[in-house]
Amino acid sequence: MKKVVCVLIAxxxxxxxxxxxxxxxxxxxxxxxxxxxxxxxxxxxxxxxNFGPRITATPSCQQAGQYIYEELYEMxxxxxxxxxxxxxxxxxxxxxxxxxxxNDSVIICAHYDSVPTSPGADDNGSxxxxxxxxxxxxxxxxxxxxxxxxxxxxxxxGEEEGLLGSxxxxxxxxxxxxxxxxxxxxxxxxxxxxxxxxxxxxxxxxENSAWITNISIDVAKMYEEYIGLNIVRRDAGANSDHWPFLxxxxxxxxxxxxxxxxxxxxSNDTADKIDFNYAxxxxxxxxxxxxxxxxLEITDTEPPSVRIDKPKExxxxxxxxxxxxxxxTIIIGKxxxxxxxxxxxxxxxxxxxxxxxxxxxxxxxxxxxxxxDEFAIFTHKIKVVAYDNAENSNYNEFNVIxxxx
Numbered sequence: 001m002k003k004v005v006c007v008l009i010a011x012x013x014x015x016x017x018x019x020x021x022x023x024x025x026x027x028x029x030x031x032x033x034x035x036x037x038x039x040x041x042x043x044x045x046x047x048x049x050n051f052g053p054r055i056t057a058t059p060s061c062q063q064a065g066q067y068i069y070e071e072l073y074e075m076x077x078x079x080x081x082x083x084x085x086x087x088x089x090x091x092x093x094x095x096x097x098x099x100x101x102x103n104d105s106v107i108i109c110a111h112y113d114s115v116p117t118s119p120g121a122d123d124n125g126s127x128x129x130x131x132x133x134x135x136x137x138x139x140x141x142x143x144x145x146x147x148x149x150x151x152x153x154x155x156x157x158g159e160e161e162g163l164l165g166s167x168x169x170x171x172x173x174x175x176x177x178x179x180x181x182x183x184x185x186x187x188x189x190x191x192x193x194x195x196x197x198x199x200x201x202x203x204x205x206x207e208n209s210a211w212i213t214n215i216s217i218d219v220a221k222m223y224e225e226y227i228g229l230n231i232v233r234r235d236a237g238a239n240s241d242h243w244p245f246l247x248x249x250x251x252x253x254x255x256x257x258x259x260x261x262x263x264x265x266x267s268n269d270t271a272d273k274i275d276f277n278y279a280x281x282x283x284x285x286x287x288x289x290x291x292x293x294x295x296l297e298i299t300d301t302e303p304p305s306v307r308i309d310k311p312k313e314x315x316x317x318x319x320x321x322x323x324x325x326x327x328x329t330i331i332i333g334k335x336x337x338x339x340x341x342x343x344x345x346x347x348x349x350x351x352x353x354x355x356x357x358x359x360x361x362x363x364x365x366x367x368x369x370x371x372x373d374e375f376a377i378f379t380h381k382i383k384v385v386a387y388d389n390a391e392n393s394n395y396n397e398f399n400v401i402x403x404x405x
Contacts, residue, residue, distance in 0.1 A: 028141055029291050033226055033284040035137040038276040041283060044129035045190065046271050048112065049119040056113045056158045056165075057091045064112050065094055068155050071132055072096035075139040077153070084158070084168035091157040093165045096135055100147030104179040106293045107152045108134050108286065110186045111159030111166070111241055114269075121271040122261050126190030128155055130255075130283040134290060147294045149181055156241050159187075166241035174248040179364060181389060182212050182293050182347065183252035184286055185242035188261060190279035197259035198275065201229050201282050204236040204254040206246060208366055211347045212253045216289040227285045232258060249365025251347050255286055303394035304343035306351070306386035311335055313398050329400040334373035339396075341368060341386035349391070354383040376402040 047067065048054070054061040065081070073079040077096035084093060091113075110127030114120025135153045158164030173180060192198040205213045210233075217231050236246060236254060245252035257278070263269045311331060316323040319333045341348045351368040353361045361370040368384075383397035 028145060029288055030223065030226065032137045032141055032291060033223060033288050035140065036133045036280060036284050036287060038280050040133050040136065041126075041129050041190075041279050042271070042274075042276050044132050045121050045125040045274060045276075045279070048125040048128055049121045049271050051119075053116055053118055054112060054114045054120055054157075055116055056161050057089050061091065061113050061157055065092055065155075065157065068094045068112060068128065068132065072135055072153060075135055076142070077135065077139070082169065084165055086158065086164040086168055087162060089158055089161055089164055091165065093157065093169055094155045096153040098138065098142055098147065098151040098153075100150040100294060102149055104181050105150045105152045106181050106290060107154055107183045107245075108186070108290050109152075109154040109156060109166070109183065109241055111156045113157045113160050113165075115160050115265050117267045118265055118269045119267070121269050121274055122190045122257075123188050123264055123269055124159070124186075125271070126188060126274065126279050127186035127255075129279070130186040130189060130286055131155055133283050134287045137287060138291070145295070149294045151290065151294050159241055163238070163241055163244055167244040167247075170244035170248045170250065173250070174365065177364070180245065180250045181349075182209075183242060183245045183250060184212070184290055184293075185240055185245075185252060185254045186283075186286055187240040187254060188257050188264070189255055189282040189286075190274040190276070191257045191259065191261040191263075192275045192278040193259055197257070198278050199228065199230055200232055200258035201285065202232045202234050202256045202258055204234045204240075204242065204256065205252075206236045207342055208348070209236070209246070209251040209253050210342075211344050212251060212289070212293070214344055215292060216253070216285060219288045219292055220285055223284070223288050227281050227288070229281055229285055249367065255282060257282070300343075300345040300388060300390035300392060302343075302345060303392045304341055304348055304386045304388045306339065306341045306384060306394045307396050308337065308382060308384055308398070309340050310338035311382075311400060329398065331400055331402045331404065333404055334371060337370045337372055337382060337384070339363075339368035339384045339386070341366070341384075343386075343388040343392075346389035349387045349389045351387075352385045354381075354385070354397075356380050357383070373404065376404045378402065 156165035
């Protein structure tokens with residue numbers, strides 16, 4: 001009887017402990033986002049505006065970059081300049097790092113350059129202010145919270161010249177096989193002129209990054225008291241620094257004000273046109289999303305969806321080209337195995353490709369493609385396995401007849 005009582009007490013204590021941990025986690029997210037206020041956002045935007053037009057590779061842009069570096073460094077982060085050269089321009093990105101248990105990264109980013117004649121308060125002082133505010137708010141808790149993923153706070157130059165700084169960063173990440181779980185890009189998040197605009201924000205995504213928007217929607221509901229925003233989903237395009245990451249196969253989204261700023265790219269893009277309450281609430285949304293991503297505070301027990309798009313079942317392929325439907329899958333020569341893998345809750349971590357049970361490739365970014373070009377004849381099995389970031393998995397497989405000598 002004594003043993004039973006002890007077990008019951010232990011179970012009760014365990015339940016109370018986990019309830020307290022859960023409550024604590026919720027509280028520190030609330031505490032962090034409530035550290036972000038209008039005064040903080042206003043100070044950052046006015047400071048950036050006062051450098052004047054921050055044209056890439058000019059002294060004003062260099063001075064703004066130095067200011068960002070010093071702010072992040074003084075917050076206690078490992079901070080560095082990342083020089084880049086592209087399309088005849090040379091400048092530098094700034095990155096600050098908060099290590100997690102894993103090197104896989106969650107990125108919050110924005111560009112700090114502007115166009116000629118424009119002081120760039122909204123485009124993109126508002127986005128840069130969000131990155132600095134995120135770093136500042138989290139810095140007060142960084143020694144007390146344990147992160148699953150490393151957080152990287154990044155500001156890019158060269159955006160107005162064609163996303164040059166972000167292309168350089170994403171390209172280097174891809175070439176070095178860097179694992180990036182999610183990218184949150186903030187660009188023009190401070191302007192609103194109507195009640196409808198004040199209560200909405202756009203998030204641009206694609207099929208593979210939609211899970212990030214889903215989390216942000218949940219976060220907006222969870223902290224509605226402090227955020228007060230409805231999310232409007234839009235299809236991503238090549239119009240800001242999220243795009244290079246998507247192009248290199250990483251999952252990325254773009255936060256943008258609901259009502260487009262009429263003063264965009266003009267000398268009137270000044271801080272007096274900013275709705276600081278709106279900019280603060282959008283920043284809180286981004287930061288709350290960032291923290292939930294970095295802590296993996298998501299319950300995901302559902303496997304991802306996965307299918308083999310090429311070769312298709314029941315088609316003839318010759319020299320990697322689809323020829324005709326024949327009833328069975330027949331491959332003559334090499335073939336490219338193409339996989340579609342999507343997860344709506346935590347995103348895809350990796351895709352593994354097997355031939356006859358032997359692992360041939362592990363792919364960490366989409367498009368998930370592998371060229372199968374080795375000696376093979378008669379019947380073989382292609383199997384693909386997709387894992388999401390919660391380690392749920394799913395697979396697709398079928399037999400093919402191969403003649404590749």
